Amino acid sequence: MTTIFVCEDSLDGILTGVYEAWDSRLGHENVRLQTEAEGTLELFCQYRPVRRDLEKAEKVLRTVRRRMGEKAREAVCYAAACTDERKADAIYRLIVLGLSMADGTKAVDCLQNPAVLLVEKLRYKAWHEAERMLGFLRFEELENGVLYARMEPPYAVLPLIAPHFADRLYQENWIIHDLRRGQAAIHRAGGGWFLTEAEALSALEKESRSGTEQEFQKLWQAFCSSIAIEERRNPRCQQNLLPLRFRPYMTEFGADRSRTVLN
Amino acid sequence: MQHTRIPEQLPVMEKLKILSDAAKYDVACTSSGTSRGNNGKGIGNCFDAGICHSFAADGRCISLLKILFTNECICNCRYCLNRSSNDVPRATFTPDEICELVMGFYRRNYIEGLFLSSGILNSPDYTMELLYQTLRKLRTEYHFGGYIHVKAIPGADPALIEKTGFLADRMSVNLELPTAEGLRRLAPAKTREKILRPMRQVQNRMEENRNELALYRSAPRFVPAGQSTQMIIGATPESDFQILSVAESLYQRFDLKRVFYSAFVRVNDDSALPALPGGPPLLREHRLYQADWLLRFYGFEAGELLSEARPNLNVLFDPKCDWALRHLEEFPVEINRASYQTLLRVPGIGVKSAQRIVKARRLGSLDFPDLKRIGVVLKRALYFITCRGKTLYPVKIEEDYITRNLLYVKEKLPPQLQGDVTYQQLSLFDDGMPLSFGEQAGLLAAEGQELLTAGADAGGAGRFV
Numbered sequence: 001m002t003t004i005f006v007c008e009d010s011l012d013g014i015l016t017g018v019y020e021a022w023d024s025r026l027g028h029e030n031v032r033l034q035t036e037a038e039g040t041l042e043l044f045c046q047y048r049p050v051r052r053d054l055e056k057a058e059k060v061l062r063t064v065r066r067r068m069g070e071k072a073r074e075a076v077c078y079a080a081a082c083t084d085e086r087k088a089d090a091i092y093r094l095i096v097l098g099l100s101m102a103d104g105t106k107a108v109d110c111l112q113n114p115a116v117l118l119v120e121k122l123r124y125k126a127w128h129e130a131e132r133m134l135g136f137l138r139f140e141e142l143e144n145g146v147l148y149a150r151m152e153p154p155y156a157v158l159p160l161i162a163p164h165f166a167d168r169l170y171q172e173n174w175i176i177h178d179l180r181r182g183q184a185a186i187h188r189a190g191g192g193w194f195l196t197e198a199e200a201l202s203a204l205e206k207e208s209r210s211g212t213e214q215e216f217q218k219l220w221q222a223f224c225s226s227i228a229i230e231e232r233r234n235p236r237c238q239q240n241l242l243p244l245r246f247r248p249y250m251t252e253f254g255a256d257r258s259r260t261v262l263n
Numbered sequence: 264m265q266h267t268r269i270p271e272q273l274p275v276m277e278k279l280k281i282l283s284d285a286a287k288y289d290v291a292c293t294s295s296g297t298s299r300g301n302n303g304k305g306i307g308n309c310f311d312a313g314i315c316h317s318f319a320a321d322g323r324c325i326s327l328l329k330i331l332f333t334n335e336c337i338c339n340c341r342y343c344l345n346r347s348s349n350d351v352p353r354a355t356f357t358p359d360e361i362c363e364l365v366m367g368f369y370r371r372n373y374i375e376g377l378f379l380s381s382g383i384l385n386s387p388d389y390t391m392e393l394l395y396q397t398l399r400k401l402r403t404e405y406h407f408g409g410y411i412h413v414k415a416i417p418g419a420d421p422a423l424i425e426k427t428g429f430l431a432d433r434m435s436v437n438l439e440l441p442t443a444e445g446l447r448r449l450a451p452a453k454t455r456e457k458i459l460r461p462m463r464q465v466q467n468r469m470e471e472n473r474n475e476l477a478l479y480r481s482a483p484r485f486v487p488a489g490q491s492t493q494m495i496i497g498a499t500p501e502s503d504f505q506i507l508s509v510a511e512s513l514y515q516r517f518d519l520k521r522v523f524y525s526a527f528v529r530v531n532d533d534s535a536l537p538a539l540p541g542g543p544p545l546l547r548e549h550r551l552y553q554a555d556w557l558l559r560f561y562g563f564e565a566g567e568l569l570s571e572a573r574p575n576l577n578v579l580f581d582p583k584c585d586w587a588l589r590h591l592e593e594f595p596v597e598i599n600r601a602s603y604q605t606l607l608r609v610p611g612i613g614v615k616s617a618q619r620i621v622k623a624r625r626l627g628s629l630d631f632p633d634l635k636r637i638g639v640v641l642k643r644a645l646y647f648i649t650c651r652g653k654t655l656y657p658v659k660i661e662e663d664y665i666t667r668n669l670l671y672v673k674e675k676l677p678p679q680l681q682g683d684v685t686y687q688q689l690s691l692f693d694d695g696m697p698l699s700f701g702e703q704a705g706l707l708a709a710e711g712q713e714l715l716t717a718g719a720d721a722g723g724a725g726r727f728v
Contacts, residue, residue, distance in 0.1 A: 109622045112633055135316040135326075139371045147370065165372075168308045170301045172370065216367045219279055226284040227329060228319035231528045231543055237322025241315070251373065252317055 002032055002045040007088060008052045009035040010156070011080040014088045015057035017050045018095055024048075028096050033088035060095070068098040069105035078130070079122035081156045090118040130157040134164055136246045139174060140217075141210040147174040148204055150249050158185055159195055166193045177201055217251050224252040273354055279364065281354040285334040285345050286380055288530075289437075289493070290523040294326045294375035294410040296488030297432045305406025306369060307376075309432065314375050327378035327412060328368055332356055332393055336382030340439070340450035342498050344530045345382050355384065358397040362405050369409055376410030376432070377401070383416060391419035391427065398430040410488075415461040417453065424461055425468060425485075433488040433520070436462045438513075441506045445499030448535060459517075465490050466518050489520030496551060497527040497544040498536060502574035507554055507565040514558065524551045550576040557582055560614055561607045584610040584669065587647055591660050594647040599628045611644030631655050643669065 003026055007017030014035065021031045032045075041047070065073045076094070079087055093115030098107030110116045139147035147169065151158075158178045162185040165174065169187070176185045177198055184198035247253040295313030315324040333355035334345040344351065361379070368374045379397065384390050394413055401407045412433040415424050428434055436458055440446045443455040465486060472485035492513065496506065510522040526543035529536055554576060557563040561583070568582050569575070577585040587594065587610050596605050598620060606617040619637045623629060630650045635641055645655040646665045658664070 106626070110626050111619060111623045111637060112627050112629070117636055131312075131314070134310070135314040135372075135375075137372050141371070149372070164310070167301045169306060169370065170303065171306060212367070216371060219276060219364065220368060220371075220373050222276060222280050223283050223328070224317060224319060224325065226280050227287050227325060228321045228323070229287055229528060230321075232321040232323075232526075232545065234322040235320060238318045238320055241322065241324070242318040250317070251371070 002030055002042075004032045004034050004042070004045050004047050005050050006034050006036055006047055007050040010052070011077055011159075012054055012057040013050070013052045014080050014091055015060040015076075016053045017088055018092050019053075019056040019060050020048075020050050021092060022096075031092075033092045035085065035088050064095060064098070067104040068095070068107055072098060072105070072108050075108055075119050075123040078126040078160065079119045081126040081130075081160060082122040083155060084118070084122055086118060087122055090115040090122070094119045126155050126157060126160070129153055129155050130160040132246070133157055133161050136242070136250060137161070137165075137176065138249060138251045140251075141213045142204070143208055143210050145173065145210065147172055148207075149174070149176045150179055150205070151176065152180045152245075152249070153178065154180075156181060156183075158183055162187070162193050162195070175201065175204065177204070221252050221254070275360055275364070278354045278356055278360065279330070281352050282331045282334060282356060283329060285351075285382075286329045286331045286378075288344070288525065288528065289329060289378070289380055290525045291412065291435060291491050291493060291521065292324055292326045292329055292378060293491075293521070294412075296520060297410065299408065299487075302406065302408045305408055306366070307408030309408070309410050310375075316372070316374055326375045327410065328365055328374045328376070329378040330356070330361070330380075332361070332379060332381035332390070332397065333384045334382045335384050337385070338383055338450070338452045340452070341531060341533045341535050342449055342495060342527065346531065349531065356397075358393070358400050361397050362401050362407075365401060365407060365409075366405055369407070374409075376412070378412040380414040381416065387416045387418035388420050388423065391416045391423040395423055395427045395430070398427060402430050412488075415465060417457045417461055419461070421461070421464050424464060428465060428468060428486045429483050431486060433491060434465050434486045435491045435493070436465075438492045438494045438509075438522075440499050441494050441496075441501045441509050442499070445501060449498060462490065462492065462517055462519075469518070489518075491519060491521040491523060493523035493525055495527050496524045496548055497539070502569075503547070503551060503554070503576045504565070504569040504571065504574040506551060507558070507569060510555060511558055511565040522555060524548050524555070546578055547576070550578065550582060554582040562604055563608075579670065581610075583608070584643065588662055588666060591662060591665075594660060595649045595654060596647065597652065598634065598648050598650050599624050609644055609647045611640035611642070611647070613638075 003021075003024065005017045005021045005024075007013040007020075014033070017033045021033055024031065061073060061076070064076055072094070076091055079091060093113075094107060097110065097113060097116065098104040101107055108116065108120065111120060133151060133153055137149050137151060139149045142148050156178075158176060158181070162176065165176065165185075166187050171189050172187070173189050174187045178184065182198050183195060184201050185193050185195055187193040293313050294309070295311065297309040298311035299309040301308045313326060315326050317325040319325055331345075333353075334351070335353045335355060336343075336345050336347055339346045339348050361377070365374070365377050369376070379394055381390050381394060384393070394416070398411060398413060401411070410433075411431045412435065413427060413431040415427070415434050415436045417436060424434075438458060439450055439453060446453055446455055446458075468485050469489070472482070475482040476484065494506070494509070506524070513519045513522055526545050526548040527537075527539065528543045529539050554563075554565075554568055557568065558565065563583075563586070568586055576582055580588070587608065593605075593608070596609060598606070603617055603621050606612055606620055607614065612620070616634075616637055616639045620629065620634070620639075623633065623637065628651060629637075631641065631645075634644070634648075634650065641655065646658050646660070646668070648654070658668075
């Protein structure tokens with residue numbers, strides 16, 4: 001009988017699931033991993049809920065790093081940010097494969113293996129999303145000088161992009177708010193960043209912006225419209241590269257102009 | 264010639280509008296090539312692959328704040344919007360205004376850095392000095408650690424160019440037009456020698472800097488992201504072969520990072536400029552970029568793609584497909600054995616798929632479904648490859664046959680090119696009838712299974728090779 005380990009939909013949750021599934025000694029072919037609240041329940045299998053345990057997750061990630069290399073660690077982190085329902089099991093299979101090989105760093109290259117390929121594809125998806133978010137995120141300056149950004153990404157990319165901004169805007173206080181997940185990354189000037197639940201932040205959305213904020217927004221909007229060459233106008237191309245879903249929070253498209261192209 | 268003089272105290276908004284509008288014909292807006300962490304004192308870092316922050320209505324990426332320092336120019340190049348004889352509003356930034364703009368935009372994550380170009384105010388030296396002052400202020404007073412791309416002004420003092428290069432990430436000198444002859448006709452104030460001199464200087468200095476860095480890891484870095492250039496396509500009658508040869512020699516002899524091609528936009532009504540009733544030659548520009556990629560990443564040479572006898576790129580096919588069709592003697596290649604370099608030359612296989620193939624086949628032999636999952640564009644590649652000695656389905660390695668089939672599933676072409684594609688008269692009993700789209704899709708879906716029968720059913724297209 002198959003035992004299904006149901007884990008929390010987060011990197012730590014999945015990694016704890018990997019630990020528990022392995023530790024259960026049921027045999028790799030008899031266990032499966034699943035993230036919470038997905039799909040219909042199956043007959044003839046046993047469900048076992050897994051409680052997130054940071055220590056176990058940390059152990060697994062460290063092992064992946066040591067035995068399978070930095071690339072595998074990154075692939076696991078990025079793939080876990082996606083919304084695919086097969087991701088937890090694919091990550092488990094990748095780790096099983098990697099730890100069974102003499103040279104575990106080769107595991108991520110075995111693209112014939114469906115699980116490895118899936119992890120690679122998910123990694124790419126999440127990486128692509130995170131990379132776009134690095135560019136499309138827009139900060140607004142609040143009255144107290146704090147920079148505040150909102151986003152609604154389909155995948156949980158906030159922890160993936162926060163280190164980039166922590167380095168870039170090292171001397172600034174900033175907050176990145178993931179409205180979809182109710183999470184926020186908060187950074188203190190000259191210090192580190194941390195992830196937190198963002199219930200208390202909903203007031204920030206309406207808080208007034210600093211005096212120069214409006215001015216810079218206007219300048220940026222003017223720049224964006226004058227930099228386009230009229231003879232080469234190509235809204236299709238623009239929309240391929242910058243899909244509409246990003247635009248509501250982007251300054252140059254503005255709240256009222258969110259669904260229209262720049263002109 | 265009368266200039267529209269605008270009062271000195273123009274608001275920044277007006278200046279930004281005028282000077283970004285004037286800068287928009289510069290192509291390069293890349294922010295790649297440098298990887299640098301925050302310096303701890305100020306703001307900014309650099310991301311190796313570059314980051315696009317927005318896309319303008321023409322579909323071009325906005326990565327840097329692309330502006331001219333001034334559009335008051337003493338030159339009268341015929342193709343240029345800011346030529347001295349044009350009656351356009353003129354403006355000049357001050358270094359402080361630029362710094363404030365960059366910092367304000369950068370903090371809000373609008374931009375990756377600054378792209379500073381300029382018209383020539385008073386003299387090349389004077390202008391270069393202004394650019395240097397701006398960069399110095401930005402780097403030392405505002406502690407800006409983001410990306411800076413700056414133009415080297417041809418004819419400026421080499422000492423100034425060198426000083427500026429230590430503050431910038433990338434430097435570029437515009438080649439403007441592909442040949443010296445074109446330059447003489449359209450930009451009489453500029454000569455080829457004058458343009459190539461700073462380019463050579465930057466190259467030599469970068470070379471020296473590499474040695475310095477080998478000795479002292481913390482030596483100041485000179486133009487770490489390399490130099491680039493751009494040329495205007497379609498304003499003068501050069502052929503694609505000439506253009507690509509120029510680009511190739513720039514890559515080889517001047518060690519350039521990028522050559523940009525800019526489809527000519529007719530902004531001035533000048534008798535020396537060609538009329539372009541169909542708009543700017545965008546498809547030609549696109550093909551040139553494709554060929555450029557082949558030069559840089561695929562190991563092709565300009566002489567392989569084009570020749571004196573065939574001076575222009577095929578508009579219907581991308582240059583690699585075109586090359587493959589003319590070199591069918593080298594195909595089909597066996598996926599499980601061919602070298603990386605050979606794989607790169609197969610249409611439908613790019614750098615990424617080729618790398619994945621080489622990696623994956625070490626751990627087991629590959630078949631067509633594997634290729635599809637790896638990301639090979641099978642509808643294009645299937646005519647040129649075998650897996651374990653078999654083609655996907657029976658195809659003829661024959662130019663006409665492949666050409667027709669490829670055109671059937673072709674990438675989107677502009678409307679004026681669609682429809683009039685007849686490579687060969689079809690006869691009723693022609694056994695090389697192109698497959699219809701449905702048939703092709705059916706075949707691709709049935710890959711691997713019953714190859715032989717599928718081929719025979721497909722409108723008689725099947726022939727064993």
